Amino acid sequence: MTRTSYNTEKSRLEKEMAKLQKKIQTLQAKQRKPKITEIVRAMRQYDISPEEIVAAFSRKPAGRAPGAAPRKTGTAAKRVIAPKYRHPETQATWTGRGKAPRWITDAEAAGTPRDSFLIAAESA
Known part of the structure; x- marks a missing residue:
């Protein structure tokens, strides 16, 4: 069995990774197309404008489903500590x-x- 150098093995793995990433993108594109078509069909059926979607998408959710895990926020409220x-x-x-x-x-x-x-x- 021949020994491959680090750079050769790294290069081979990077090529393989690039192929896999391309496959992932192709799969995602195939899965997205029918969903987008379904969304557009529903928008036409219920006469929903893209502006309404944008407004609803940027709005904060009204409530969480019961039993759902609490959502973590990026910044936690800090308490002010009185000096001692x-x-x-x-x-x-x-x-x-x-x-x-x-x-x-x-x-x-x-x-x-x-x-x-x-x-x-x-x-x-």
């Missing part, structure tokens, strides 16, 4: 989540406890 710490001089704030800001870490390195920056402690 405030720098007394610069009034810079930090929620207490994530990496501590430099003014907190510098103060802790100098020996000031983090609790001394608590916002609740200021109003008490």
Whole structure:
């Protein structure tokens, strides 16, 4: 059995992949034509204009089918977190989540406890 080089094998596979992609496109075209014909027939039967289709297509769906999986949105709503710490001089704030800001870490390195920056402690 002869050994084929990486480039030869890659080239062969890329050609095969291109042939398969072309077959997929042909199959999709064959499947689409009857559906498009069916849609156009229904539009004519019910006197539906293309503008109505565009308007309906761009409209958000009114409701989901019962038992359907919830649709995920691209952007999730973020909650605003109230700040927990405030720098007394610069009034810079930090929620207490994530990496501590430099003014907190510098103060802790100098020996000031983090609790001394608590916002609740200021109003008490």
